[in-house]
Amino acid sequence: MPELRQARFAGLFIMTLILIVAVLIGISFYAARAFERSLLPQLDRKMLTVGTAVNAKLERALRYGIPLERLPGVTDFFGGVLAANPDLAYLAVTSANGVVLYQRGTLLPSVEQLVTSTQPPVGPPTAQRVGAAYDLALPLQGGSTMTGALHIGADAGFVTRQIHELLFDIAIVFIIAALVALELLPLIVQQNLAAPMRRLESVLRRIADGDLRYTLPASHDEVGQLSSLINRLVTRLNTTYRQLIHQALLLRTAIPASVGRLDSGLASLRQGFILAPNGQPTPYSSIHLIGARMATFLFIFAAELSQPFMPLYIRTYAAALGDPPAQWLIGLPLTVFTLTAALCMPIAGWRFERVGSRHTFIEGAGLLMMGLAGTGLAFNFFDLLGWRALTAVGYAFLYTACQGYVVANSSEQHRAQGSALFVSGLMAGSICGPAIGGILADRIGYTATFSCAAALALGAGLAALNLLGASPVIRSNQRDQQPGHGLIRDLSANFRFAWLMLFAAIPAKLLLNGFLFFLVPLTLYELGNSRSEIGRVVMLYGLAALFLGPMFARLADRFAVHGLLIGVGGLLTGIGLVPMLFFPSTLTVLAGVLCLGIGQAMSISPQLALVTRICRPQITRFGSGPVLGFYRLVERLGGASGPLIVAGFAGLFGYPGTMTAIGVLGVVTAALFSIGFLIMGIDSEPSDQSAPPVTPEPF
Amino acid sequence: MYFKITAAIATLIAFVLSLAVLMNYAKFERAFSGLTESRLAFLVQDLRETLEFGLDLGLDPAAMANTTSILAREAAKDPQILSILVFDDQGQVLHRHQREALSRPLSELTPGWFRTALRTHPDAAPWRISDPDTLIVGATLTNNFGRAVGGIALRYDRSFHDHELAQALTGLTQAAGLILLAATLIALISAWLLFRSARRDLRRVRSALAGFLEDADSPAFQAGSSGSKLEIGYAAAEQNSREFWRRLRQVERILRLEQQLADQESTDA
Numbered sequence: 001m002p003e004l005r006q007a008r009f010a011g012l013f014i015m016t017l018i019l020i021v022a023v024l025i026g027i028s029f030y031a032a033r034a035f036e037r038s039l040l041p042q043l044d045r046k047m048l049t050v051g052t053a054v055n056a057k058l059e060r061a062l063r064y065g066i067p068l069e070r071l072p073g074v075t076d077f078f079g080g081v082l083a084a085n086p087d088l089a090y091l092a093v094t095s096a097n098g099v100v101l102y103q104r105g106t107l108l109p110s111v112e113q114l115v116t117s118t119q120p121p122v123g124p125p126t127a128q129r130v131g132a133a134y135d136l137a138l139p140l141q142g143g144s145t146m147t148g149a150l151h152i153g154a155d156a157g158f159v160t161r162q163i164h165e166l167l168f169d170i171a172i173v174f175i176i177a178a179l180v181a182l183e184l185l186p187l188i189v190q191q192n193l194a195a196p197m198r199r200l201e202s203v204l205r206r207i208a209d210g211d212l213r214y215t216l217p218a219s220h221d222e223v224g225q226l227s228s229l230i231n232r233l234v235t236r237l238n239t240t241y242r243q244l245i246h247q248a249l250l251l252r253t254a255i256p257a258s259v260g261r262l263d264s265g266l267a268s269l270r271q272g273f274i275l276a277p278n279g280q281p282t283p284y285s286s287i288h289l290i291g292a293r294m295a296t297f298l299f300i301f302a303a304e305l306s307q308p309f310m311p312l313y314i315r316t317y318a319a320a321l322g323d324p325p326a327q328w329l330i331g332l333p334l335t336v337f338t339l340t341a342a343l344c345m346p347i348a349g350w351r352f353e354r355v356g357s358r359h360t361f362i363e364g365a366g367l368l369m370m371g372l373a374g375t376g377l378a379f380n381f382f383d384l385l386g387w388r389a390l391t392a393v394g395y396a397f398l399y400t401a402c403q404g405y406v407v408a409n410s411s412e413q414h415r416a417q418g419s420a421l422f423v424s425g426l427m428a429g430s431i432c433g434p435a436i437g438g439i440l441a442d443r444i445g446y447t448a449t450f451s452c453a454a455a456l457a458l459g460a461g462l463a464a465l466n467l468l469g470a471s472p473v474i475r476s477n478q479r480d481q482q483p484g485h486g487l488i489r490d491l492s493a494n495f496r497f498a499w500l501m502l503f504a505a506i507p508a509k510l511l512l513n514g515f516l517f518f519l520v521p522l523t524l525y526e527l528g529n530s531r532s533e534i535g536r537v538v539m540l541y542g543l544a545a546l547f548l549g550p551m552f553a554r555l556a557d558r559f560a561v562h563g564l565l566i567g568v569g570g571l572l573t574g575i576g577l578v579p580m581l582f583f584p585s586t587l588t589v590l591a592g593v594l595c596l597g598i599g600q601a602m603s604i605s606p607q608l609a610l611v612t613r614i615c616r617p618q619i620t621r622f623g624s625g626p627v628l629g630f631y632r633l634v635e636r637l638g639g640a641s642g643p644l645i646v647a648g649f650a651g652l653f654g655y656p657g658t659m660t661a662i663g664v665l666g667v668v669t670a671a672l673f674s675i676g677f678l679i680m681g682i683d684s685e686p687s688d689q690s691a692p693p694v695t696p697e698p699f
Numbered sequence: 700m701y702f703k704i705t706a707a708i709a710t711l712i713a714f715v716l717s718l719a720v721l722m723n724y725a726k727f728e729r730a731f732s733g734l735t736e737s738r739l740a741f742l743v744q745d746l747r748e749t750l751e752f753g754l755d756l757g758l759d760p761a762a763m764a765n766t767t768s769i770l771a772r773e774a775a776k777d778p779q780i781l782s783i784l785v786f787d788d789q790g791q792v793l794h795r796h797q798r799e800a801l802s803r804p805l806s807e808l809t810p811g812w813f814r815t816a817l818r819t820h821p822d823a824a825p826w827r828i829s830d831p832d833t834l835i836v837g838a839t840l841t842n843n844f845g846r847a848v849g850g851i852a853l854r855y856d857r858s859f860h861d862h863e864l865a866q867a868l869t870g871l872t873q874a875a876g877l878i879l880l881a882a883t884l885i886a887l888i889s890a891w892l893l894f895r896s897a898r899r900d901l902r903r904v905r906s907a908l909a910g911f912l913e914d915a916d917s918p919a920f921q922a923g924s925s926g927s928k929l930e931i932g933y934a935a936a937e938q939n940s941r942e943f944w945r946r947l948r949q950v951e952r953i954l955r956l957e958q959q960l961a962d963q964e965s966t967d968a
Binding site: 207 | 703704707708715716718719720721722723725726727730731734735738741742744745863867870871874875878879885889890897898901902904905908911912929932936938939943944946947949950951953954957958960961
């Protein structure tokens with residue numbers, strides 16, 4: 001039966017996707033028609049304006065008595081006009097008998113077609129569809145006779161081209177909508193059907209097993225109506241039982257001789273049944289992690305909305321301090337964000353332990369909202385830094401609240417599943433955010449996009465009221481903990497751990513933050529890409545990580561090739577960036593982002609698994625929480641240094657040169673990591689324990 | 700339930716449609732404005748070439764007598780052209796053609812405005828500025844020695860332009876609204892079709908349970924061989940409830956008998 005429910009959900013999802021495609025086709029089709037109606041007359045007017053002016057010049061020459069077929073420099077003149085008016089396809093002059101005398105441009109129709117279009121017009125001259133072009137023919141008067149015709153052409157696909165230029169954006173909207181549907185539909189189905197049905201079945205199963213302690217939350221829908229009846233049944237059985245017990249007690253007091261008979265009757269009555277204490281059944285509750293996934297998706301979506309244009313936005317503020325601004329000034333707010341988020345994680349954890357996930361999330365959403373709105377309205381570079389720091393505090397709170405909620409509400413056996421839910425929400429948000437952010441920034445500007453992000457953060461906070469249940473206080477060993485001095489000393493003495501951090505973990509985060517968040521937007525912008533296009537390229541990283549990450553994690557576990565995958569992933573990331581200096585193009589950046597996505601998907605999960613193996617003595621002594629906490633902290637600090645280091649390189653080598661330089665750095669560190677582990681080996685035997693929940697860090 | 704699922708899908712489709720409308724409108728706005736501005740820029744460029752021809756002959760821009768008629772001729776090409784001005788490098792208007800019978804007077808462009816326009820656009824390429832009423836397309840006039848001696852400013856009625864844009868946006872929004880309505884209906888029907896068997900199960904179980912609550916001796920619910928998980932679960936729960944109910948009634952009878960016995964004993968006593 002769960003299969004049936006899954007099939008229903010799959011049906012619903014497919015139906016939604018079909019609807020989205022149909023809707024996008026419908027609106028695009030309408031837009032194409034509407035564009036044609038409005039743009040063609042404008043194109044016509046443009047052709048007429050240009051044609052009239054060109055005609056006047058040609059006729060002036062004819063009036064001086066120069067024969068039409070001997071006008072000098074006409075083709076060059078046409079070239080100049082076409083260069084200044086790229087929406088025109090060609091200019092041509094035909095003689096009175098239809099011979100093409102001069103022509104320039106593309107899409108020129110055949111002579112027969114031109115002759116047909118030169119027929120004297122009944123009214124004012126209008127463009128006609130001739131082959132692949134709209135052609136406007138204007139008569140050339142040499143004195144009182146018509147000596148030829150000037151043809152002005154525009155691409156007939158002008159309107160279609162406008163729609164085609166949108167196709168990439170429309171495709172992105174479809175991908176985003178599909179991802180949002182993948183987040184939203186399970187939540188709705190879960191909350192309104194799957195979870196109530198599961199609760200219903202669970203309580204019925206309990207009744208079948210003789211457990212009469214639970215009632216169900218009643219609602220106004222079909223499930224709620226049945227729940228009410230079940231509650232009536234359970235309440236009636238409990239109440240009747242209590243009444244009989246009460247009656248029996250009275251009889252026992254009144255007739256002591258009946259005690260034996262009554263006791264045996266009552267004992268057999270409740271045999272095999274569990275009744276509610278005091279006859280008051282309690283509501284059956286179950287916690288669902290799907291809400292945490294949606295909450296994660298929403299806040300990551302809000303936080304990542306500005307990612308594809310953040311360095312460009314910072315540059316406008318940094319320019320006030322020096323034009324052109326120093327590269328490190330552009331990198332500084334990115335570093336402040338990552339560093340603040342990393343350092344605030346323990347504070348967020350402390351808050352989470354005290355007030356629970358819902359409150360922490362709502363506080364985080366409030367901070368994120370203020371931070372994002374402030375970033376969009378910043379007065380100068382310095383208050384921009386402050387707003388970025390505030391945004392990072394909110395981010396840390398939200399991240400901790402969601403991660404903590406999943407950890408606190410999933411059993412040991414289902415921890416990995418819970419973690420996967422959290423990660424999928426996180427990755428989906430990091431795909432949708434940049435893509436939509438780029439489109440919005442292009443259309444409505446930076447400040448309005450930040451306002452949208454702030455509104456989304458507010459929405460996430462409001463949603464959390466419903467999505468995140470009151471969770472129990474987290475057990476201290478379930479979360480990344482703060483390392484003590486003993487642990488730091490111990491881990492520093494672990495040479496393999498130090499090697500892994502220096503040549504794999506830190507470079508991976510440095511490249512991610514330095515390349516993806518700093519270099520990609522700036523380089524692509526310099527190469528003439530719009531913010532939508534930057535968003536699309538940045539999105540590829542998330543897509544690769546989302547779809548390939550779980551596959552590589554399974555491969556690493558199955559064949560115990562964690563070290564190999566980390567090495568290959570690092571090499572791939574580095575190699576992907578090297579060609580940029582030699583072939584600086586959008587395609588090279590795109591390839592770099594793709595390599596980064598695949599490389600990181602290969603190495604993130606195996607890194608965590610490797611830490612648990614090479615740090616077995618420290619984990620035994622201090623517990624996995626503090627060890628992983630220290631690993632995370634160092635990794636995040638590496639990430640924080642990324643934008644500043646890369647900005648330093650950019651000041652020296654320019655953006656393409658810097659990409660190559662950090663690519664070489666990536667190759668060298670990955671090679672050193674591989675050589676080091678080939679020599680040292682991995683000390684411990686392959687772990688028989690499953691790896692701890694893998695939660696890739698998005699920054 | 701169907702309504703909630705449909706509402707979620709409708710929200711998602713509204714989000715998709717609003718993005719699509721936003722993108723299409725922005726594209727239309729760019730294409731439409733681009734076409735209009737490039738046409739006007741061509742007119743201005745043509746004018747600039749004509750006037751610079753006079754400058755090349757050594758004429759003083761203020762003294763070029765036929766300029767006003769040239770401006771009038773160009774303005775006649777498009778009824779939406781409100782005015783064309785020729786100004787010198789100090790921002791003083793030298794020649795002006797203004798359309799008669801304007802619905803409302805045009806805001807005056809100050810000498811400072813002209814000087815700023817010249818300073819910020821020193822090259823020959825046409826420039827475009829917009830104010831609330833007009834689109835302004837201009838070009839800098841340069842003499843033989845490459846010195847900016849003045850400029851041309853053409854003011855174009857925004858109302859037509861804005862009306863076209865508003866019409867496009869309204870059309871797109873209306874189309875999106877209709878598409879959303881149709882999609883919502885389809886979503887509602889699909890959700891109903893997809894989940895009707897679940898609803899049927901719920902109804903059957905609810906009816907059986909209501910019957911059992913009404914009359915505990917009513918026939919027991921039969922899940923059937925292809926029964927759903929809910930039906931099978933309910934059949935087992937009902938069976939156990941009947942059993943407990945039977946025991947309760949048995950104890951109730953015992954209690955009643957004991958009570959009768961006690962009453963009889965007290966009467967005898």
